[in-house]
Amino acid sequence: MIGILKRITREPLGLIGLSLVVLMLVSALLAGLIAPYDPIELAIIDRLQAPSANHLLGTDQLGRDLFSRVLYGGQVALKVALVSIGAALGIGVLLGMIAGFGPRWLDNFIMLFFDTIRSFPTVMFALATVALVGPSLETVIAVIIVTTIPNYGRVVRTQTLSIKSNEFIKAERAMGASTTRMLGVHVLPNVMGPLMILASMDIPTVIALEAGLSFLGMGVKPPTPSWGSILNDGFGLIRNTPWPIIAGSIPLVLITLGFTFLGESLRDQIDPKLRRNL
Amino acid sequence: MLLYLLKRVALGLAIVMLAVTLLFCMIHLVPGDPARILLGPRATPELIASMSARMGLDQPLPIQILKFFGNLLRGDLGMDVITNRPVAETVFSQLPYTLWLILSAISFAALIGIPLGCYSALHRNTLIDRITGILSVACITVPAFVVALYSLLIFAVTLNWFPAVGAGEKGNFWSQAQHLVLPAIAIGLSWIGYLARLVRASMLEVMGENHIRTARAYGLPERIVVYRYALKLAILPTITVIGVGMGFLLSAALFTEIVFARPGIGKLIYDSITTRNYPVVMGSVLISTVLFVVSTTLSDLINAWLDPRIRSSL
Numbered sequence: 001m002i003g004i005l006k007r008i009t010r011e012p013l014g015l016i017g018l019s020l021v022v023l024m025l026v027s028a029l030l031a032g033l034i035a036p037y038d039p040i041e042l043a044i045i046d047r048l049q050a051p052s053a054n055h056l057l058g059t060d061q062l063g064r065d066l067f068s069r070v071l072y073g074g075q076v077a078l079k080v081a082l083v084s085i086g087a088a089l090g091i092g093v094l095l096g097m098i099a100g101f102g103p104r105w106l107d108n109f110i111m112l113f114f115d116t117i118r119s120f121p122t123v124m125f126a127l128a129t130v131a132l133v134g135p136s137l138e139t140v141i142a143v144i145i146v147t148t149i150p151n152y153g154r155v156v157r158t159q160t161l162s163i164k165s166n167e168f169i170k171a172e173r174a175m176g177a178s179t180t181r182m183l184g185v186h187v188l189p190n191v192m193g194p195l196m197i198l199a200s201m202d203i204p205t206v207i208a209l210e211a212g213l214s215f216l217g218m219g220v221k222p223p224t225p226s227w228g229s230i231l232n233d234g235f236g237l238i239r240n241t242p243w244p245i246i247a248g249s250i251p252l253v254l255i256t257l258g259f260t261f262l263g264e265s266l267r268d269q270i271d272p273k274l275r276r277n278l
Numbered sequence: 279m280l281l282y283l284l285k286r287v288a289l290g291l292a293i294v295m296l297a298v299t300l301l302f303c304m305i306h307l308v309p310g311d312p313a314r315i316l317l318g319p320r321a322t323p324e325l326i327a328s329m330s331a332r333m334g335l336d337q338p339l340p341i342q343i344l345k346f347f348g349n350l351l352r353g354d355l356g357m358d359v360i361t362n363r364p365v366a367e368t369v370f371s372q373l374p375y376t377l378w379l380i381l382s383a384i385s386f387a388a389l390i391g392i393p394l395g396c397y398s399a400l401h402r403n404t405l406i407d408r409i410t411g412i413l414s415v416a417c418i419t420v421p422a423f424v425v426a427l428y429s430l431l432i433f434a435v436t437l438n439w440f441p442a443v444g445a446g447e448k449g450n451f452w453s454q455a456q457h458l459v460l461p462a463i464a465i466g467l468s469w470i471g472y473l474a475r476l477v478r479a480s481m482l483e484v485m486g487e488n489h490i491r492t493a494r495a496y497g498l499p500e501r502i503v504v505y506r507y508a509l510k511l512a513i514l515p516t517i518t519v520i521g522v523g524m525g526f527l528l529s530a531a532l533f534t535e536i537v538f539a540r541p542g543i544g545k546l547i548y549d550s551i552t553t554r555n556y557p558v559v560m561g562s563v564l565i566s567t568v569l570f571v572v573s574t575t576l577s578d579l580i581n582a583w584l585d586p587r588i589r590s591s592l
Contacts, residue, residue, distance in 0.1 A: 112292070124566055
C-alpha cells in the first residue's frame, strides 16, 4: 500500500490528485476548526459581498459566509461518497459472487435486475424516487447505492465466472472446500484491485450527482450547506453576483479532478494491463 | 443475426416493462396518497377520491399496471391531471427539443473530439498529446450543469453574446440555432474529452495492425493510410459509446434544460415532479427509458453486426 502511494506521488498527475483529495479530506474533517463563521448564521446586513479579507469567497443573499459554507459542504459530499460507495461495493460484491457461483436461473435473474436498474438514466431514477419519497440526503444516498451496485456486481460476476472454471477450483472442490472458502480465498483477492480502481473513479461521479441533485433542490434540505445548494443560490442570483457560482463550483471541480487523477494513477500502478494505450 | 436481433429486442422490451412495474410499485409503496399530496392539506375527501380516480390510483396495483400496458399499446400514456391534456401529446411535443439538443451536442463533440484524438495518436507522447490527455480528463470530470452555469454566466449574462433562456422563436431557424449554442456546448464539452481519449486509444490500436502495415508497405501515402484506413476503423467504437452514453446525455440534457429554461423532456420531468403530476412523471420517465434502451440495443446490434463473436454470447 505504501509502495503504491510512493509510486503515485512520483507521477505529477498522481501527486496533484492525491494532494487535492487530501486537501478536501482535511478541510472537510476540520471544517469546524477552519471555518471563520457559522455556515447557517444569517447576517442580512452583509449580503451579496464580493470576496474580501473578512469573507474569503464573499457572502450569499442571506449574508452567510460562502467560504464556511463551502467547507461544511465538503462534509456532505464526503459523507455521501463514502457511505454510498461503501455500501454499493459490499452489496455489489455479494450479488456478483452469487450470480457467478450460483445456479444459472439466479444468475439470469440478478443480471436482469442489474440491466433494469441501468436502463434508467441515473438522474431520472433519482428524480422519480425523490418525487415519491421527498428530498433528503438519505434518499440521495439510497438512490446512489442502488444505481451503483451493478457497476461492481458485473465486474465481480465476470471475474467469478472466469475463476470458477479453473482447474485449481475443481481440485479444491474435490477436496471438499466450501463455497465460502473458495469465494473468500480465491475470488475476492482477485477482484479487489479492479474494484478499488472502479470505486475511486466512481467517487467524483457520486459527488457530482449529489451536487446536481442538491442543485435541483432534490438533495439536502436548506439551510444545510452543500456545494449543489450553493450553486442553486448562485443560479438564482446570476444577474446580481457571480461569486456564489464560483464558490460552489471551485471545490466541486477540484475534487472531481483530484479523484479522477488519483484513480487513473492508481489504475496505472495497480493494474498496468488496463493502461493499454490510454 | 436474426435470432440475436429478436433476443436483444425481447430483452429490451422486458427491461422497459420491468422498469415501468418498478416505478408503479414505488408509487404504491410510498406512504401517503399521491392525490392527497397533489391537492394539499385543505382538500376534501370527495376531491381526493375523484383525483385518485382520475390518476387511476383507486384500483389494485396489478390492475393499474395491466391497464397502463394496455393503454400503452394503443399509444395512450394517460391524462395529464393538471392541464387535462393527453400525456403522450405533452411528452411528444417536448421530445424533439431534447433530441435536437443531444444531437447538436454530440455533433459538436465529434467535430472537435475525433480530430483531437486522431492528432494525439499520430503525435504520441509529444507535449501536445500530454496536454490533450490532461484536458480530456478535465473535460470529462467537470459536471455538465457546472459548465452550463458558467457558460450562462460568461456568454449570456456578462458578455451578452448569446440568449440566456428558452429555445428561440418557432419557425425562426437563426433564433433557434442561437439558443442551441450554449446548451450544446455545456453537454458536449465532456464528450469532447471522452471521444478524444477513445479515438486516440483505438487509433493507436488500429495503427499497429497488420493491414495498416501492409498498406504502408505498398507505399500508400500516409494521408490515405491514416484517414481512409485507420480512422475509419478507429471511430467505430465511438458509435457504441454514444449509444451506451445515452443515459448520461439525457441526464446532462435535464440539467442544461433547467439552467437555460429550455423546453424538453428533462425539464418536463423536473416540472412534473415539482408539481407532483404523476401521470406526466410516468410518461416522460417511460419515454426517456425507452430512448435509452433503444439506443443501447441499437449500439449492441451494430456491435454484433460488426463482430460475430458477440452474437454467440447472448
